[in-house]
Amino acid sequence: MDKYEVFKKQVNDFIHIDLNYYKEKQMKRRITSLLKRNNFNDFDDYFQGLESDKALLDEFVNYLTINVSEFYRNPSQWEVLEKEILPDIINKKNKNIKIWSSACSTGEEPYSMVMLLTKFFDLKDIKILASDIDVGAMDKAKLGIYNSKSLDNLPKEFKVKYFEPIESSYKIKDDIKKCVEFKKMDLLKDVFPRNLDLIICRNVMIYFTEDAKELLYKKFYDSLSNNGVLFMGSTEQIILPDRYKLKSLKTFFYKKDS
Numbered sequence: 001m002d003k004y005e006v007f008k009k010q011v012n013d014f015i016h017i018d019l020n021y022y023k024e025k026q027m028k029r030r031i032t033s034l035l036k037r038n039n040f041n042d043f044d045d046y047f048q049g050l051e052s053d054k055a056l057l058d059e060f061v062n063y064l065t066i067n068v069s070e071f072y073r074n075p076s077q078w079e080v081l082e083k084e085i086l087p088d089i090i091n092k093k094n095k096n097i098k099i100w101s102s103a104c105s106t107g108e109e110p111y112s113m114v115m116l117l118t119k120f121f122d123l124k125d126i127k128i129l130a131s132d133i134d135v136g137a138m139d140k141a142k143l144g145i146y147n148s149k150s151l152d153n154l155p156k157e158f159k160v161k162y163f164e165p166i167e168s169s170y171k172i173k174d175d176i177k178k179c180v181e182f183k184k185m186d187l188l189k190d191v192f193p194r195n196l197d198l199i200i201c202r203n204v205m206i207y208f209t210e211d212a213k214e215l216l217y218k219k220f221y222d223s224l225s226n227n228g229v230l231f232m233g234s235t236e237q238i239i240l241p242d243r244y245k246l247k248s249l250k251t252f253f254y255k256k257d258s
Contacts, residue, residue: 004028007043014051017064017133021188021212027064034063062136069105071112071146071154073202074234080250082116085229089197090120092227097197100223102187103204104130107141107180108150111172113200114179115158123175129193131185138182144172187216192223199223202233217244224256 008019019027035046038056050057072078089097099117101110110130117126132138147169151159163170187204199220205213220230221244232238232252241248247257 003043007031007047010047011050014047015057015061016189017061017186018188021209021215022064022207023209026207030063031060034060058136062134064133069108069203070150070152071108071158073108073112073153075153077231077234077252078112078116080253081231082119084250085198085231085253086116086120089227089229093197098193098195098225099128099198100193100196100200101128101130101180102185102199102201104132104138104141104182105134106137106146107144107172107182108146109200109202110141110180111144111176112154114176115154115162123179126179128180129183130180131183133184133186135184138184141180141182142177144177145169146172187219188212192219194223195225195228196223197225197228198231199228200231202231203236205232205236214244217246221245221256226256228256230254230256 012018012020031043031046035043038046038049038059040046040049050060099113101113104110107130110128113128114123114126117128130138130141145166151163151170159170162173162176164173187201201216201220205216208216217238224230229249230246230253232254234252237252238244238246238248238254241254242257245257246254249255
């Protein structure tokens with residue numbers, strides 16, 4: 001067994017993250033770059049460092065999850081969500097809709113969702129579950145301070161109403177933060193919440209193997225309510241969605257075909 005195979009097993013035993021579900025060539029290259037940057041000689045040496053240094057381990061997990069996010073990423077898709085997808089869900093469920101941002105990173109996505117929902121509901125009636133494997137990223141989300149570039153695509157009305165400028169950054173208001181519950185979750189291993197009307201999983205699947213994607217599509221199907229919708233990222237169209245009992249509604253939006 002080569003050193004990388006041993007490393008993958010050690011990581012899974014230690015922090016319960018199975019690197020076999022990630023595209024190997026891409027992930028091995030990223031981890032090799034990371035260990036060299038931290039002056040380790042090889043995977044054995046690096047794993048010993050992860051075991052003994054929490055800061056190093058936190059950096060490793062953060063690096064795995066590739067936290068790149070922004071508010072209203074791909075604005076045209078948020079417009080489809082506002083004009084077509086959400087009205088249909090709301091007509092069927094009224095105000096008690098259940099939404100999960102399944103790889104929320106530093107919070108831009110679930111907070112964008114809360115702001116969009118203010119066009120339909122009072123803030124007091126909005127609650128979203130947000131999860132990520134990276135606790136450090138979610139800590140940043142809970143803090144709620146963002147650079148101006150991450151707000152470039154956000155509608156101006158939201159920027160004015162729900163953010164406070166602080167020095168060269170922006171702080172999201174507590175009224176929005178209170179609407180999001182953050183929870184650590186490994187999509188590949190943990191049990192998903194149930195009866196969800198909308199699941200957002202964007203720009204995550206591109207890092208997974210085909211076997212991992214198949215597992216997740218099935219888990220998402222089981223997690224959706226009847227006629228629930230899965231919202232995917234711009235590079236993540238599902239080929240032959242009917243294999244997973246999903247029906248394409250619009251590009252990047254899939255409905256549970258119950």
